[in-house]
Amino acid sequence: MLAEALEHLVRGVVEHPDDVVVQDKQLRRGSILEVRVHPEDLGKVIGRGGRTATAFRTVISALAGRGGARIDFVDVDRRR
Numbered sequence: 902m903l904a905e906a907l908e909h910l911v912r913g914v915v916e917h918p919d920d921v922v923v924q925d926k927q928l929r930r931g932s933i934l935e936v937r938v939h940p941e942d943l944g945k946v947i948g949r950g951g952r953t954a955t956a957f958r959t960v961i962s963a964l965a966g967r968g969g970a971r972i973d974f975v976d977v978d979r980r981r
Contacts, residue, residue: 903970907934907961914953915942932970934961946974 904925912918917939924935938946947954958972 903932903961903965904934906964907936907957907972910957910960911936911938911946914945915939916945917942932965932968934970934972935975936972937975943974 904923908921908923911923912921915921915938920937920939920942922937924937926933926935936946945953946957948956954972954974961970961972
């Protein structure tokens with residue numbers, strides 16, 4: 902549920918919404934949502950001074966409740 906919500910939010914901000922992929926990884930320390938975006942969109946997802954990324958983290962942590970979730974933003978390398 903959190904991955905789908907985050908993916909929907911990120912797709913609304915980026916220029917290349919088809920390149921947005923959110924993976925939910927379960928680790929010992931909790932859940933990590935890994936967001937992969939097109940390299941040109943990485944700046945938009947992070948925002949000036951990290952404000953957009955902080956907003957994403959705030960919304961997802963409110964949805965997650967006690968369990969919480971970490972969010973990592975990664976750019977997609979097109980040369981692979």
